[in-house]
Amino acid sequence: MIESCVPRLCFEQGTLTLCGVEKRLVDRLWHQSPWVFDSRVGCWRTDAMHYQAVAAVLHQRLASDWIDAVADWKPIVFPRQNLHSLRTDQSEALSAWLRTRRGVVVMPTGTGKTEVALHAIQQVSTSVLVVSPVRDLMYQWHDRILSATGVDAGIIGDGVYRVSPVSVTTYDSASIHMPRLGNQFEFLIFDECHHLPGQMRRDAARMSAAPFRLGLTATPERRDGEHQVLDEIIGPRLYTQGIKSARGKTLADYDVIRISVHLTPEERTRYEALGKTVREFIAKQREDTPNYDWQALCSDSGHNPSARAAMIAFHSKRSIEDRAGEKLRIIEDLFRLHTGEPVIIFCGSNAMARDISLRFLIPCLLSHCRKRERQDILAGLQEGRYPALVANRVLDEGIDLPEVNVAIVVGGGSGTRQALQRLGRVLRKNRYGRACFYEIVTANTRDELRSRARRRDEAFQKIKHEEC
């Protein structure tokens, strides 16, 4: 048959297939073969991300005696070029990447990673897919690409599936759709790429044949140690700018002010009562099972109504901490203190965000907001049409926030990375000079313990020293 005469490399649902090649040839061409023989289709298969390497070997050893049916991408001519010129550190990052066109650039939030990427897009001039953690960021990339290149990028995600040679998407959508999209983009950009190593998400990189890859992040390390995967699926770390060298140059100086609120007597009574329910239940269990723990409680809640009651009590406790009425009063005071200055409030829950929004009638940026409303809220804060906004985790990373110099974090348990990311954004250098970072926690509750844990981190330590 004809197909067995000429080796043929194809893209199939996020993988590469190599047909018409016998085992002998595979062994001869590759010392460490990425190929696995797939008897279901009668040819060799490997991950699409090996395309560049595999094609190079075939080209070198077989010259033009093979068919490359993978690439479905084309060069792009951008209608216009409207880019800011890069600072030295940004130029260094860009040229480090351009040498191999494959790897990770580490720069703190607020130091213009996006600019570096936009320059890379212009220079490489090919079909490109930008992958970001959340849809807000996806839309933000859409806007930035439009103003920098004049291209109305396609959108894949948020219920939209509009693929075009320049497109933006989210990690979740990318990992779902990459089997269909993997050969349409020659260039992939992973924004906040520390999100990529998740088991399912890494398919977004693995199932694409794109030879050119750029990862952007402020915090490449992951607690699970999986960040090493980035080397393989994006490329090595090419440029690192630490938060320390960035501080004071581009970011504003800042104070961290921590405010403890107390529960109202009614809240405290309820809080204690709920705590008692949990404690008594656990104490009772420990009479029989000395090492009865939270996990045991979770599994017992399936068949034991009092275990379930204890669990509900625990969650209600958390909810009281989160939504303590006193927090609203503190926010009122902070609003008075900073009248005329834009304020951003971050919340730990949607419910608290809506409480604040309803109390002060300020816009809240939650996941239900559509693109147009988000833009109105963000622009409104910048133009002074809105005095403040309240946001949940939606804004956790990388969103281009208007310049503010007052940020309030209300309760909400979160890890080091989230707090760092928040800091980065809030503390942009701005025309108001020194910035204020408030943290409101509920006194004598777990809320406070979580805040202490957060403060042990390096970035916070540094602030404390400077305050002294």
Added chain:
Amino acid sequence: MLTKEQSIAEFDFQRQIVIPDRLVRRTHGHYLAVVEDLLRIYQDHVGEVRKNLHDRVRRRLQDVLDCPTRRIAAFCKLLDDSSEFENTQSADAARLRKRVFSQAAKSHPLVQTSDQLFDRDEAKIKAEIAHDLGMTWTMIEASLFADVIEFHRLRQAPQDLDATKLLARYNVAQTQAALYPALSMTVWASDDFKIVLRYAKLARLMHSISRNGEEYVFQFNGPASVLRQTRRYGVSFAKFLPGLLSARHWRMHATVLGPAKRRFALRLTSRDGLQSEIHSQDFDSSLEEAFFKDWQQLQTNNESNGWNIAREGTVLFRHQTVFMPDFLLSHPQHGEVLLEIVGFWTPEYLREKANRLRQFRDSARIVLAISETANQELHELDFLKVTFKTHLRAKQILALLRSEL
């Protein structure tokens, strides 16, 4: 389908099996009355917001001894899925928000304790805004976030759904959810191969096929499964399940990645009583159905010369292409002959059919029964064949078999 957070499955480390949550009359008879109450909650509270409906469901299930939180959440999801909610145009709520927040911006910050500097009292400003909009503040508060999913209002309670059916749905949904972390699936089938393969294909699964006597063994997974163990096709297995449940005579074994990255087996057979709401059509067309009945008639009258008929009894396959001729004719001396009926189809379909026939030309003895119009289109097909105008008679085929074998 349920989310991961609503799924319940027991991982038995001893036997290395996973048992999806299942409510059956023998052990969970009391759920019938409970679920009837849940349906009534939805029927009695059309117009209420989703959050309140869920609260009511939760309260009803709170004191049921053996009802974990996840089961409650799963019931909410299944009830929601079979109901209709008012989808307040997010534009409407967004417009209202914009008006309210813009108007309030002038009076920022709204304070509860006014002083000389700040006298914009919260209650007063809210009353003013309500007055300007011609609504009460309570109305504004109720519609300000009406586009948030939890605040969607129930428009129509589940229709044609009784407690038994909802429990059946629950059981299927839990088994589907248990398949999300599945790595691969093997199905042993002795009937309805076409149904099994069709739904597997619809779920975008890849197959390996082998024959074991009367039984076929189908192994399903996805393209990347040969490269590494991956849960990426778990959702495909879950989507495939209702189709599989609509077939007869099979058993299934799925390998599921469980806690501590250990592998567990999920086993199921067509006799386990999980009910599909898919009802696969018995025949592709009435033409085939009429022919089958005609032949059976001859067979009962002992006029079929020793030939027996079976529907879709053979699977021909080469890699990912499969071909299941409509009928398998078998004879004690003459062996097996496959019969494919080519009826009235579009030219594209006919060309595709011709390709497939050519591909499997040498894999078996194939006889074609082809309509005259289709025969004009595919006259170059080199097969033993009979043509027919509108109806195919069993005797035509028997005559062909007699003269050619």
